[in-house]
Amino acid sequence: MHRRRTASLGDPIHPLRKDYDKYRQGTIFHRYAGRTxxxxxWEIDDLGERLRRGAPTVDVxxxxxxxxxxxxxxxxDLEQLLARRRDALMAQLPTAHRTADTAPSTAAPIIVEARPQGERRRFTTADLEQVRQRQTDGEKLTADEREALERLATAMEKASKSFMTAFAAPASPDRRSPDQFRADADAYVAQLRRAVPGAITAAAVARAEAVRFEIRNPTDRFLAQLEVIVDLPAELTAVLPGRHRAPIEWPDPPPAYGSLTKFDIGMPVPPITVTIPPYGFRPAPVAxxxxxxSTAESTVVRFPAVDVRAHGHVLLDPLAVIANQGFAGTLTARWSAxxxxxxxxxxxxxxxxxxxxLLDVGELMGRTS
Structure with missing residues (x-):
């Protein structure tokens, strides 16, 4: 039985442009198995159909x-653990000023956050110099890079003010009233509650295997700079796995009631040195x-563009994907390329x-319980 050989879509018909050997101008050749x-x-019908359909399109x-x-x-019970922590702070007050009230509860379903504290990228001094140079050159910075520059400016301003205060404000007795200390304790508990989603994300990323997507090209065409965009539903949160190596920055409790007020610059400020690179220096390209x-409706992940060979496949970068509490079964993610x-x-x-x-809330907040 004669087997039709379907041509690839997109190429026009290429007839012979002049007489050659025994073949006249206009002859159409076809590549058969092992010969031309x-x-x-049948082959001319296929070529005509190919031409009728037009240019090839992406097929992955x-x-x-x-x-x-x-x-x-x-x-x-997260709220019970926070209440115990607040009770331990209230025990520092004189008996007459202790009350049976509890911290204002803003309890709500814990939603895994898309940008927890533990996800922040750590920048060295050299990194910051490169980021500032790129900003000066007008390049677009990532959210992490902009945030790092803002944190650096805030830290330097805070350190300058604190050092000036250190020479004029020696240690003095605690001047906080019981009501002020109670407000500090409530603020501390609220900060702990806000830090929990970031701790959940970091713990989940550390214990779970990253999601890997693979792009496959079933055609005989090379795909240049193929860009894949994955749209995850609102129930899912995506983060980069390598961004959770730093420990969660739990807030510090207020100083014990009645203690001396000591000078505190609020955060350690590493020494900052500016080096002049040699002439002609070009920083290594950032991968x-x-x-x-992330929005309220979905999380959109745009993967770096990749080249895909004919009939080839490429593994995309790993992605830490986490589902919020209360979901089970399967979820569908839309994608485009x-x-x-x-x-x-x-x-x-x-x-x-x-x-x-399963994440134990007591273990999760072990440093604060």
């Missing part, structure tokens, strides 16, 4: 080769990472499986 010869009727698929997402569930944008050398956009969906991850 004049096209037959996306699959989650590691598709398990931890669904965080807290074990223990691109996925860009994550475009390439610079082909027209069109591919849009589809992939499924992620949710697996319960």
């Amino acid at each position: 010869g004049p096209a037959g009727a 698929s996306l699959a989650a080769v590691q598709d398990t997402v931890p669904a965080v569930r807290l074990v223990g 691109r990472r996925p860009e994550i944008e 475009t390439a610079t050398n082909l027209d069109g956009r591919v849009e589809n969906a992939t499924t992620l499986r949710l697996s319960p991850l």
Whole structure:
């Protein structure tokens, strides 16, 4: 039986432009298995259909080769633990000023945050110099880089004011009233509560395996600078796995009631030195990472563009994906892909499986309980 060989879409028909050997001008050739010869009727039909359909478009698929997402569930009573911490602070007050009141509760479902404190990138002095130079050159900075420059400016201003105060304000007896100390304790408990989502995210990222997406090119065409965008539903949060190496910055409790008020600059300020790079120096290019944008409706992840060979596949950067409390089963993530050398956009969906991850609230807040 004659087997039709379907041509790839997009290329026009290329007839012979002048007489060659025994073939006349206008002859159409076709590549058969192991040889090239004049096209037959079936092959010419395929070439005409290919021309009718027009230019080729992007044709790829996306699959989650590691598709398990931890669904965080807290074990223990967070509000009870915070109340015990506040009671321990209130025990420092004179008996006559102790009350049975509790801290104002703003209890709400704990939602895993997209940018916890533990996710901050740590910048060295050299890193900051490069970031400031890029800002001077008009380059666009990432959110982490802008935040680092703001923290540096705030730290330097705070350190300057604190050092000036240190020479004029010696240690003095505690001048806080019981009501002021109570307000400090309530503020401390509120800060602890706000730090919990970041601690949940950091703990989940440390214990769970990162999600890996793989892009696959089933065609015989090379795909240049293929960009993949994944749109995660609101129930999921995405962060970069390597950004959780730093410990969670739990707030410090207020000084004990009745203690001396001592000079405190509020945070350690490392020495800052400015070095002049040698002439012609060019900093090493910074590897691109996925860009994550979180809103109330979804989390959009834009992966760096990659080249994909014909019939090839590429693993995209790992991504830590976490589900908020109370979810189980599966969730669907929408995705799209475009390439610079082909027209069109591919849009589809992939499924992620949710697996319960139990986190003990007492263990999570061990440093503060």
